[in-house]
Amino acid sequence: MARAIRPTPSKPTPALLQGEGMRWLVFAVVSLGVWELGARLYNAPFLLPTPSRILQEFLKTPNLVLQNAWVTAQEIVLGFVLGALIAHLAAVLLIVLPKWLEDFIFRLVSTLNSIPFVALASLVVVWLGVNGIGSKVAIAGLYTFFALVYFVHKGLVSTDTGKEELLTSYNVSFAQRVRFLKLPSALPIIFTSLKGGAMAAVNGAIVGELFGAFQGLGFMILDSRYVGNTARVFLAAVCCTLVGWLLLGLLTALERRWVGWHLEMTRQR
Amino acid sequence: MTESQVKAKSTPTGSLVSVQNVSMVFATGTVALKEANLEIGAGEFISLIGPSGCGKTTLLRLLADLIQPTSGAIRIGGKTPEEARKSRAYGYVFQAPTLMEWRTVLQNVMLPLEVMNFPAHERRPRAEKMLGLVGLEKFARSYPWQLSGGMQQRVSIARALAFDPQLLFMDEPFGALDEITRENLNLELLRLWRETGKTIIFVTHSIPEAVFLSTRIVVMTPRPGKIETVIPVDLPQPRDFETRETPQFFEIATQVREALRKGHGFEVQE
Incomplete structure (x- = not known):
């Protein structure tokens, strides 16, 4: 008989917190409420502006803020996609290459990875220029690449020996081995690291803008701090968070779709 | 003695699987299999039995081209194991289910x-x-x-x-299961074998399982791993649970046990 799927041990959940949307709403109301109240009591708007003050800041120049957010969002998404693609290609390439070359490239990647990112980022801006989003995309891509490449590689090589031999007995090509075994069995770990990679891409884009940009949320942070507008710095930070959340939400949805089996399997155990 | 038994049981059309003087020495120096000779006819159900380290899984993996022998020749339907694997001539059932x-x-x-x-x-x-x-x-x-x-x-x-595939390799497929489930699956496997006419080569630790399933039992002994003898099982088909209670069943089981003892197969029980 099929093992009955055990119900998740049920701690009682208040009726208000049923459903994902409600949980987000409650979270937002409570945390913003506490912030608003705390900041008002503390009463030092230059150090800690209230959420309502930040909202006012947004309403002063909504188009400008959205424009900046749009630029940064592009950098983040393009950088993330590019970095993730290259990380996957590199991971597959690494397992095809002869052992000694794989070892050499791993040393190279580790060396590059131990250079402080900030130093790397400032160089990229010098190389690719301050204008346009190119240098920022590259930096976000670099951050993503390094956040991913080890995990994807690890996922691809950590396949079960028995399954590998099964495919050998079918006389599969390398591409089939990746498609039918390596990639699907690595997907759970890949998705976990993609979520980390998304956050890295956000960081990368902002760091890139801090080093040289005339638009974007990072530029907004630098510019506003220079004129002492703390509320606007907060506003930029909040925008970054929202962009990051959107990316995370998209990844979580894809994860449910493609790795739902894994979520359910681990829940059942 | 062993040789003549093998020849007597070969089918008229010649053997499907032929193992000649096959030895396997691992890089560590362990002689996993020494000069094995075996002929298997189409449609047979062959069990490889013996304690751990007797080379039965090694022999199966050699047939499947998952490893390559140090010396000797293997033919599967006239092909080398590599050619047989590439033409997808066999199905392999592993110890673990290896399902995706x-x-x-x-x-x-x-x-x-x-x-x-x-x-x-x-x-x-x-x-x-x-x-x-x-x-x-x-x-x-x-x-x-x-x-x-x-x-x-x-x-x-x-x-x-x-x-x-016409050929099925099974490496202790029921080893991890309880006795009751195992006996049921034995019966099911026997029915499958009768209905499909496959040739099955089956690795096991269990004497009753080997006697119940096989047309012939290859008894293997360790250090170095080798084929001790081949015992024909002429219990009538179809077999069922009652077959296990007949005097012939016990007689053949005793033969297997004695062959294992003769080759010191009992010295290295886990």
Whole structure:
């Protein structure tokens, strides 16, 4: 008989917190409420502006803020996609290459990875220029690449020996081995690291803008701090968070779709 | 003695699997298999039995081209093991079910068909038929991890049968199961073998299992791993649970036990 799927041990959940949307709403109301109240009591708007003050800041120049957010969002998404693609290609390439070359490239990647990112980022801006989003995309891509490449590689090589031999007995090509075994069995770990990679891409884009940009949320942070507008710095930070959340939400949805089996399997155990 | 027994049992059409003077020495220096000779006819059910370290799994893996022998020659239907593997001549059932957790039961059985480019419209009906053969048609849409160990192993047998190879290698497929499940699956396997006419080479630790299933039992002994003797099992077919209670059954089981003892097979029980 099929093992009955055990119900998740049920701690009682208040009726208000049923459903994902409600949980987000409650979270937002409570945390913003506490912030608003705390900041008002503390009463030092230059150090800690209230959420309502930040909202006012947004309403002063909504188009400008959205424009900046749009630029940064592009950098983040393009950088993330590019970095993730290259990380996957590199991971597959690494397992095809002869052992000694794989070892050499791993040393190279580790060396590059131990250079402080900030130093790397400032160089990229010098190389690719301050204008346009190119240098920022590259930096976000670099951050993503390094956040991913080890995990994807690890996922691809950590396949079960028995399954590998099964495919050998079918006389599969390398591409089939990746498609039918390596990639699907690595997907759970890949998705976990993609979520980390998304956050890295956000960081990368902002760091890139801090080093040289005339638009974007990072530029907004630098510019506003220079004129002492703390509320606007907060506003930029909040925008970054929202962009990051959107990316995370998209990844979580894809994860449910493609790795739902894994979520359910681990829940059942 | 052993040689003449082997020859007497070979089918008139010649042997399907031929093992000549095959030795396997691992890089560590361990002699896993020493000068093995064996002829297997089409349609036979052969069990390889012996304690751990006697080379039975090694022999199976050599036949399947998962490892290559140090010396000697193996032919499968006239081909080398590598050619046989590349022409997908055999199905292999491993000790563990090795099912893909991200595929449903039906999709797991369809895996070899996809890999081997069977026409898309043939895959599903074929896989469904195989699931019927092992009695799991109702679980086609379940995931492997929702099934018991015995059911998982049945799925893996259905998968091995799906592309209709004439030869089936089974490496202790029921080793991890309890006695009751094992006896049931033995009966089912025997029925499958009768209905499909496959040639099966089956590795086991269990004397009753070997006697119950086989047309011949290859008794192997360790240090170095070698074939001690080959014992024919002339219990009538079809066999059922009562076969296990007959005097002939015990007689053959005793023969196997004595052959194992003669080759010091009992010295290294785990």
